[in-house]
Amino acid sequence: MTTPGPTIRLGAAVYQAPDVAVSGGFTTIDGERYARICNVDQMAPFLMSVASDSDAWLFVGSNGPFTAGRGTPDTALFPYQTVDKILRDPTTSGARTVFLVARGGDTALWEPWQETASVYRITRNLYKRVDGTAVLFEEVNHDLGVRFRARLSACDRFGLVRHAAIDELDGKPVGIRYLDGWHQVIPPGVDAQTYARLSYLAAAYMRHERLADVPLAIYSLNAAISDRAEPSESLRVAGAWSIGHPDPVILLSDRQLATFRRGGDVQSESEVRGEIGAYLVADRIHLAEGGRHAWYTVGDTRLDHAAIVELRALLGDPDRAKATLEAAVVADRAGLRHRVAGADGLQQTADEAASANHFSNVLFNIMRGGSFDRGYDIPLHDLATYLRDQNRALFERHRRWVEGLPAGLTLHGLRQAAGERGDPQLARLVRAYLPLTYSRRHGDPSRPWNRFSIRLRDADGKPVYGYEGNWRDIFQNWEALDQSFPGYLAQSIAVFLDASTADGYNPYRITRTGIDWEVEDPRDPWSHIGYWGDHQIVYLLRLLEAHERHEPGALAGALGERIYAYAHVPYRIADFATVLADPRATIEFDRALHDALVAASRDLGADGKLVRDEGGEVRLVTLGEKLLLPLLVKLTNFVPGGGIWLNTQRPEWNDANNALAGWGLSVVTLSAIRRYLAFLGDLATGDGELPVSGSVARLLERVTQILGGVRGPLDDAARYRVLVDLGRAGEAQRQAVYAGDLGADVPTPLASIRALVAAAAPVVDQTLLASRRPDGLVHSYNLLRIEGERALVDHLGPMLEGQVAMLDSGFLRDAEAVALLRALRTSAMYRPDQHSYLLYPDRTLTPFLEKNTLDGRPPLDDPSLFVADATGAWHFQADLSTITDVERRLGLVGASPEARAAVLELWRTTFAHDEFTGRSGTFFMFEGLGSIYWHMIAKLLLAVQGCHRRATDPVSATALAEIYGDIRDGMGFRKTPQAYGAFPTDPYSHTPSHHGAQQPGMTGQVKEQILARFGELGAEVVDGRLGFRPRLLHRSEFSAVARSFSWLDLSGSGSTCELPAESLAFTYCQVPICYRLGDAPSVELERTDGRVEVVAGTELPRDASVAIFERRGTYRRLTVTLPRETLRVP
Template identity: 40%
Template sequence: ADVNQTISDVVDIKAQLKTNSDLKSKILNDVELGSEHLTELVAASDGLQKTADGLRNVRHFSNTMFNIMRGGIFDDNYQIEKADFVSYIEKLNKKVYRHKEEVLNALPALFTLQDLKALSEDDADHNFKRLCCEYLPLKFSRRHGDPSRPWNKFSINTRNENDGSKILDYQGNWRDIFQNWEALAHSYPEFMEGMIHKFLNATTFEGYNPYRVTKYGFDWETIEPDNPWSYIGYWGDHQIIYLLKFLEFMEAYYPSKLATYFSQDLFVYANVPYKIKPYESILKDPKNTIDFDFEKEENIQLKRKEIGVDGALLRDTTSFIYKVNFVEKILATVLAKMSNFIPEGGIWMNTQRPEWNDANNALVGNGVSMVTLYYLRRFLKFFNKVLDQDTTREFQISNELLAFFNKVSQALETHKQLLEGRFTDENRKQVLDALGQAASDYRTQIYDQKFSGYKTAVSKSSLLAFTSTALDFLEHSIRANKRADNLFHSYNLMTVTDHNAVSISYLPEMLEGQVAVLSSGYLSSKESLDVLDGLKSSPLFREDQYSYILYPNKELPKFVHKNTIAAADVTSSELLRKLLADGNTQVINQDGNGAYHFNGSFNNAESVKAALSSLSAVYAPLVDTESKKVLDIFESVFDHKSFTGRSGTFFGYEGLGSIYWHMVSKLLLAVYEVTEKALSQADDKQLIGRLYEHYFEINAGIGVHKSPQLYGAFPTDAYSHTPGGKGAQQPGMTGQVKEDVLSRFGELGVKVRHGAVEFNPEILRTEEFLTTKEVFNYINLAKEKSRIDLAAGSLGFTYCQVPVIYQKASESAIKVFLTDGSVSSFEGKSLDVKTSQMLFNRAGEIEKLVISVVRP
């Protein structure tokens, strides 16, 4: 739509329509130019491929396009424009800008990311170093979300409205933008470091993240008295698996680079004006656990006006921005989860927001996430390995966080003997009390007194002992959550009973839990296959689309069948009998058929409590003795505790009978990881073949080869969801595209290990190799249109925007054609580290790679 026009613009357009006879050709030329520009952007993120499967080629282009529309694309390889960088520094921290004005002025108009890294490494100012590390020159990004929802606002900044000049900008909800950067990172490996710094420096000292991330900092939800949509809280899953993916990538591309952060105070805490309540308060009302601090919000905004975006960072008792090292940031994140760990239940969801699935919003408070526990297991295995490989023997940690760490460590050690069997409800409460109180004490100290600024050394051996013990607890819980059908529980429910016990109850199977447990790395290849076989046989499999729904479909009771109290329950309560006898309908009534119902205005147990307390004095003795009985009857009728939210009552989006394609693509990627692991371990060939079958069945269900009639739309575009009885709905801007991009490169066999690229397409179908001569058109690193003639038996794609040609052969080999005319050859499937780094650097040194792939 041609929007955002002034009156003068409209007048000009009307004049052109009347007088410009060449207007049609100008419009068509502009459409062509726009298409070329879009192709250039997609090519820069490796969206161009040429295989025998034309539909897969187009779907990959589409996936890449939507991925960069959400997360952005880097402006020009690793080039940085001085004007944008200087403006960024000034907006983030005016003091740093003034102190570094001479350094900034001396920069050339155009310089590289390597120049920026060298500049920051040589500088002693930690705030300047941090801002340099976080700088990401992205463009073409917009926040994801359904525009029909009133709380979603969007801004796509590409051009200055005054002079038409280019704008580099990005913004996104936390849960969206970091996902899309996962795929983008493989095309621009040198920016992985900036992505990690951006992630960690926008997390709070409590271990959570604010709602939105932008080029100029971060933002949070606020309480708006006049806005019915306003709400606050922290989503619970993002801090673990999203961060872990970047850390895994970084270690694979640049081994030991993470360890260089361990002792450097390059990291900060976001200062979000939320206060998580003390543990005892959370225990009493786990659905209302966060207070909004209006005074703190006001002070943050004043500080932002004073110094810039950095005014929203946490400060210590000296009023300076508080800086910590990488190990502390990781510990804060891990301890936030471990302090909400309920043995054999999962991670307690008590920060007023759900996890990945918004539709499970009612799980908040009573819900316990095995999904996050599965991912936390993978996180701790990785952190343990990286920590163990480092030669540093101790790390400086804030005294306040160290005390928190010691309490959590002690709580786990004290109860470690319980891992020999199953936990009693009393044991479970003892562990939760110790962990929850430790977190509460830590938070309260910082809320009331801030960080003191004093730090103490923690030994590497203590950290390794902690991760090892924590893993013992997590893996015990994983085993305890295996179901009889070989699936695993996803979300459970916790109930505090008699003040000294916590019981766990189970919800129906969910697809999300199977994805997470497959991704956890805990299962053997055989156990993973058992999960996939069980999934295919479960009520989650939807035959018509040959794919999976999020949870079992069910028939919802009609209105007249709801809110009916069993006659035996009514008879058991003297209070209810008396109310009926007196004709008092404040709590209960009887219909013309003799059935009993609670007052129709009740919406939860609090409504019942209010009605009981408002009864006249004549009922007071019975209210005193039977309130709990009446509340128990109310819960037995409505089972509010098991209510998950709109996921259990709606039908579209993440609702009943609906396929939510993002989670299916998460399943696809998880199965790829499991299959790749089985191959690397040289597991049984028949078992690997079965894993292959599941992978390609899931891929077929996603649907690029489905007919438009079956898919409900053109299958070359990703869609959000497919409700029961309908076709695909809501195109394009779905997180699914990130998983599909990663899975596609997995199929092509592109892997990075120990800093070297490997091309080993074991899972790639032979049918994707061309059967006739074709031309692979691509855009090179200089943004020039280029072409390569492909022979039969070959295919082409780009990686870091360098063309990669696969050719069928009898032996594995690689030829690297350099732009200076020389050719390097490698036996086998891997490049060396030096050549791999040339590829990652995107400096135009490599013209193309030709890979000999063993295929008949």
């Protein structure tokens, strides 16, 4: 039994610190469904992302503070700061509330969500709408008998909306004075950098005004912040207003906050200068027993005079203003639900957490990757904009055709019409057209290095289409999105291929208006150029496999289609000798080419950044060539027995392993290559041939010849010879590319592709076999070490990434996959407190006083290199950081070669820098020591699901199902809020050892979890046919009672159906699928014309499947009967 501690007082009041448990679940408030965390103040504060169907953004701390704005971080209404600053204190920015509660002759000061409230017995609960559009804070004051709630949301028309209410709970009348509203309001013109560096100066320019006739305040800069000797106006403002106060006194600053706390009267403020703004309303009310008083506070930014005048007129009629505001909030939620419904985010099962988590995953997936808000219908005004942005000259050639396209044109119709024009350049651009909207990069206060930009409508209110993202991110989002829109798979693949380079790599970023690359800046320590490589294979392969499942044979039939391009990136990879000498410095930035490409893109459009032929037209190549080249280039960096050599200055998926760029060898990419080889071999069937650029044809021939000559495992000397031969083959192809000579097309037999697969596959398999570790796991990355003419392979510690890649590769037999997963479960990567896995084992770190302590005297007695402490122990001089620093000091002191070698070796062994893999081993959050990275856990989950689906051994299949369930039970939505550290149904990036879940929302895990969820439901496409085979679905997801399921049909209209007991429902390509338990398996297809078809078994005919994939509206819903014995019982 715990011994009670002493009574703690704050002045005369007893400090209330109840030891209460945190709990979660779901609840309904005012007819709206919320996820709930009770006693949230017993958890460490965490950050939340609140969504809207607009450019309004909102990031909220669970302890109350928030930042919000429009469009970008530079147009914030409340300061956009890093998450540590936001969560530091509830008063950081956002809202402030003070109550003076009068009961029985006494008046009590109460400030919800502030530390001063700890003198009361209080309960603090937090709620988040299951659609992600609102967060509701609740504080119940048991001593005062009142409850305060404040709900934050956003909408397109009005921006940030806060609905607040205070309720009487004790059944006795109560008098209340309150001061409530916005705190730390900043006007347009104060961007994030200005606020971070010069907020005090920015405040000096601020002027805030209150309109006399309505409760509207204006926040502005009196002039643009500038030190130039010229006048500069700042004509956009922020605005704040409120509804629901009986006799409001409006304050524009927090100057009178202390006066109000003391019970004094505050005076209305009509103007405030030189301070950051506020919008605080003071008022007094009387609540009857069980009574409630509610009000709205609203804020928006980047308003002009017209918008302020419109608001002023609206607020002249408070009742109309309230109705208009509430309608705008409802419309915003409906718009967001429309987007999520289109991407199949709606489900109804007995597991509410699983269904809510799926909704969140789909929401954040489309927030990053975008949504097809019109399905396959083409927005013709945007098509014209797209073609003009890509290639102005081509657009002018086809302007009349574009302007004559009929309304209601579909994607299929567009491609067909473009093909009839007989212009392959037009066909190329149309094939890569993706009418996406809602996309933005994944920035937030916990990812300050990423800058998001949200633009959904133009000045006329028309939808703005586009996408924006890092190459390493956006294609994985499209993989999940295209499951609901499979007709866009060919388009996504075309965007991917057209943005890859002729030397076999890809740029850093991709947008609707073209590619972008990192620019070298010697003055910026974060400036760095290079090529990531792993995602080139695995992300492309995922899209190709999905396309083949939906349209079998289409890719094989299109291998010779010449409508693909090469990106032109101003990077030049060094010759092989240079790469071999120093693989960490292999890429030169061509400034002149960069300038020329930027200029060309300004003149021509995005096509100006593509490789062009002698006539100035974009150089076109075949699909087959584009699929071959990334594979061939990867194989030129293949080190048999080690992996793919990371010699392009960038690491792979885990960019915290940045030190692997150089001497690192990737088993991860090699695992993906194995699967890619198998896929490509299956595509290249028959006796046909396809045109391939001469440089690529020669590379194909040479790589096939080299790998075909490898027999069995290689010794270090033989490995070196193969490494050199492959490297020089890659160099020859690059030299041709950089000289502008891709070569004339060469007819290439499909048999030569099969020959490449036959030559490479055995060597790949030998290397994967050699990657097995004694502990039952596999190596993820190795290190290449060159000694003369020998290539040695050194091993690193275990990493989760390699286990996932190996499971995904198809290399392991069923029992071997089970053995690897069991070894993983007993390894040091398993983290019991989270029932999940680290990226790599945590490790015990050397205490600081032992870290830089040498054994004995150093080899050189020089104070610029070594110092002795009072105990006689020696240490490296404290200003040294890198081995380069040491080398520089050795040069300054004129050290002998022997002393130099001894000192450098001592540095390496003292700090173990040979084992350094990057910041992954030096920091303690993100991908660092002790962290679970949820994207990789989701990858593991999906990989195990794939192993289970492929399994033919019943014993192994059963074991894989159990392991899958075990991994799934470690996912966030299966946890309590206390264990997860946030709302369990929301995706977060990582969980460090010392905190709960961090970095909300747009994490890569959402893609894998979407795919895994449909895999659990058994919705699978095989050979062009949709089927339902739920091998991993728990019977507990079938509701024991009758329920209803609401969805949006293809026209956007809401529909509802009744679900009987023992059923569940979800949508696929926006067609509702109802599962019910029964005896014989069957599918009942209810057509929109009322007819009903019944199919025996659970696989649809091809024509019905295609109708669903193409979203023709043929079927109203499907009812699938599943035998009970096919389901898992938890």
